[in-house]
Amino acid sequence: MLNVGKIEEGFVLDHIKAGEALRLYRDLGLDKLDCCVALITNAKSKKMGKKDIVKVECPVDMLDLDILGFIDHNITVNVIQSGEIVGKQKLVLPKRIVNVIKCKNPRCITSIEQELTQEFILTDEEREIYRCKYCEVKYGAQRE
Amino acid sequence: MLRHLMSPMDFSVDELSRLMDLAGDIERNPKKYAHACDGKILATLFYEPSTRTRLSFESAMLRLGGKTLGFATADSSSAAKGESVSDTIRMISCYTDICAMRHPKEGAALVASAKAKIPVINAGDGGHQHPTQTLTDMLTIRSLKGRLDNLTIGLCGDLKFGRTVHSLIKSLVRYENVRFVLISPEELRIPSYIRDDVLEKGGIEYKEVRQLESVMPELDLLYMTRVQKERFFNEEDYVRLKDFYILDKKKMDLAKPDMLVLHPLPRVNEISIEVDDDPRAVYFQQGQYGVYVRMALILSLLFPEEYKVLEQEG
Numbered sequence: 001m002l003n004v005g006k007i008e009e010g011f012v013l014d015h016i017k018a019g020e021a022l023r024l025y026r027d028l029g030l031d032k033l034d035c036c037v038a039l040i041t042n043a044k045s046k047k048m049g050k051k052d053i054v055k056v057e058c059p060v061d062m063l064d065l066d067i068l069g070f071i072d073h074n075i076t077v078n079v080i081q082s083g084e085i086v087g088k089q090k091l092v093l094p095k096r097i098v099n100v101i102k103c104k105n106p107r108c109i110t111s112i113e114q115e116l117t118q119e120f121i122l123t124d125e126e127r128e129i130y131r132c133k134y135c136e137v138k139y140g141a142q143r144e
Numbered sequence: 145m146l147r148h149l150m151s152p153m154d155f156s157v158d159e160l161s162r163l164m165d166l167a168g169d170i171e172r173n174p175k176k177y178a179h180a181c182d183g184k185i186l187a188t189l190f191y192e193p194s195t196r197t198r199l200s201f202e203s204a205m206l207r208l209g210g211k212t213l214g215f216a217t218a219d220s221s222s223a224a225k226g227e228s229v230s231d232t233i234r235m236i237s238c239y240t241d242i243c244a245m246r247h248p249k250e251g252a253a254l255v256a257s258a259k260a261k262i263p264v265i266n267a268g269d270g271g272h273q274h275p276t277q278t279l280t281d282m283l284t285i286r287s288l289k290g291r292l293d294n295l296t297i298g299l300c301g302d303l304k305f306g307r308t309v310h311s312l313i314k315s316l317v318r319y320e321n322v323r324f325v326l327i328s329p330e331e332l333r334i335p336s337y338i339r340d341d342v343l344e345k346g347g348i349e350y351k352e353v354r355q356l357e358s359v360m361p362e363l364d365l366l367y368m369t370r371v372q373k374e375r376f377f378n379e380e381d382y383v384r385l386k387d388f389y390i391l392d393k394k395k396m397d398l399a400k401p402d403m404l405v406l407h408p409l410p411r412v413n414e415i416s417i418e419v420d421d422d423p424r425a426v427y428f429q430q431g432q433y434g435v436y437v438r439m440a441l442i443l444s445l446l447f448p449e450e451y452k453v454l455e456q457e458g
Binding site: 107132135136137 | 228250254
């Protein structure tokens with residue numbers, strides 16, 4: 001059994017789908033922070049069989065967790081202060097996602113103007129549909 | 145606040161109504177507006193070729209007493225040297241007062257509007273939006289039918305790639321008691337983001353059919369479209385579908401005496417030339433309404449205080 005020590009202040013992101021921790025590490029911009037991060041992959045889980053866990057030691061106001069809601073709103077976000085869980089943060093779908101996912105429509109202006117931000121807007125909350133701000137193509141689809 | 149036109153949905157129903165009232169006044173009193181844009185310059189930035197739209201914009205500005213400058217292909221612009229849309233529009237903002245832009249990439253006009261110091265009109269961005277065509281269609285219908293509500297509208301041909309069809313549906317569902325008959329081959333059916341998100345979601349009455357003849361008698365309007373070669377990746381599919389529907393005199397005989405035939409043009413084979421002389425064929429008149437509506441649009445964007453067509457809050 002692998003043991004990773006407690007953190008004093010920060011977040012424990014639990015119930016991440018197995019194999020997704022590294023993507024999450026990049027999408028949250030953790031590689032750009034000068035703080036202690038532990039990635040645990042394929043941990044045993046009663047609920048999921050296998051899961052990933054990410055522990056981040058940083059001030060709690062330092063991380064923008066909005067993007068987590070887009071990646072997977074089933075992730076549990078435990079907020080840690082003084083070594084104890086002081087709360088769980090509820091994940092919601094962000095209204096906008098900037099520079100996390102890329103528009104794959106070859107006809108989109110972002111395909112030729114590289115300096116543009118990759119921006120997606122939540123257009124249907126119920127069905128969790130995001131569309132490119134520029135060409136309005138649904139994320140994950142070419143023009144229907 | 146600076147307003148632009150990216151999509152026909154940018155304008156509210158009230159704004160559209162005032163815009164069409166202004167276009168109507170221009171039609172009746174052209175002399176009144178002959179110097180309305182004296183000293184103003186319209187830039188026509190056309191990164192891909194277009195005859196009708198570019199000339200219609202230029203005609204509109206010239207009829208208002210203004211001047212135009214621009215380019216008609218990307219080769220003759222600094223885009224050929226690799227300049228971005230953002231940089232080009234910053235320069236154009238220094239040279240002109242208003243701009244109409246056509247670009248093969250979707251969202252290009254939106255990029256321009258974010259950096260522009262002048263109003264930007266989207267004159268077509270790939271397969272995405274072509275708002276002034278929709279305004280033209282709406283003005284034609286309102287002028288010749290006298291209303292935009294209580295209509296049964298047939299849309300025929302390429303309903304999958306035809307952006308004019310998508311924009312027109314989205315715009316007309318905002319009016320009371322509008323019903324759609326969607327006539328297309330299986331491969332060119334209306335996409336789900338119009339069928340599900342606009343028609344189903346809005347509780348709009350519609351039906352999808354394969355045959356044109358059987359529905360002709362119930363239509364108040366028939367909007368024909370061309371199967372566009374440039375939207376196909378496969379030549380075989382294009383050849384098979386291009387002549388699926390041909391509107392001829394025999395089919396027109398089945399229609400109501402006051403039904404109107406519209407087409408965004410250019411027409412290829414889908415409307416037989418024998419239909420051109422039928423008084424119900426109004427696709428060439430559409431071109432005239434296109435100039436009036438662009439004149440009204442230029443005035444509304446350039447002089448918002450004077451014409452009071454657009455809300456200032458944006």
